[in-house]
Amino acid sequence: MNTNISSGLAAALAIGVAFFATGAHANHQVYVSDSNAPAHCQAFTPGPTNTVRNRVTGAENIGAAMNVACAFESIGSDAGVQPVADAGVQIANNGNTAFTVTCSELSGHFGDVGTVIAKTTASIDPAASVHVDFSADDTPDEEDGDLGYYTVGIVCNLPTHAVIAETHATWYDEDGVATIGG
Secondary structure (H helix, E strand, O other): OOHHHHHHHHHHHHHHHHHHHOOOEEEEEEEEEEEEHHHOEEEOOOHHHOOEEEEOOEEEEOOOOEEEEEEEOOOOEOOEOOOEEEEEEEEEEOOOOOEOOEEEEEEEEOOEEEEEEEEEOOOEOOOOEEEEEEEHHHOOOHHHOOOOOOOEEEEEEEOOOEEEEEEEEEEEEEEEEEEOOO
8 A cells, every 4th residue: 555545544544533532523403394285294084085185285175174194204313313393384274264273293103102282273364374383382391492302293173175285394403514622
């Protein structure tokens, strides 16, 4: 092996050891998942009794009131996925009369349930929309800044002509760029 190459490898290894020894870590970055509802949401009732119609821009209920569940994923680094900071859905009215919608956020896994939070919107007028958002401010331990788990879901009871148009979730994780100290 060429001595210049072996010297370069030794130097690179020494720099790596120095980063490790001085407490090198990555900065944290905010990550957001934002999409149209059909990417994350589906009706509770499959088959011919399902009146929720998925379209590119949203999932609309065209029949009697029906529950629709939206599940969010968060993708993490080698350091592990961090809990979701907030999550929400946009509800639109595609009908001719105003209505309210009740949504519940559930964090955790089956058998290991975290926080459950329920919210009902104000009246949503025809052609209008509202966001139903859940954050650490809604949890009993709001000081921690998250919903308690890295998996969260939202269930909304959609009346006729209610549309879940958008979904979003935010979480924090390492950005992959090492920094020294601190």
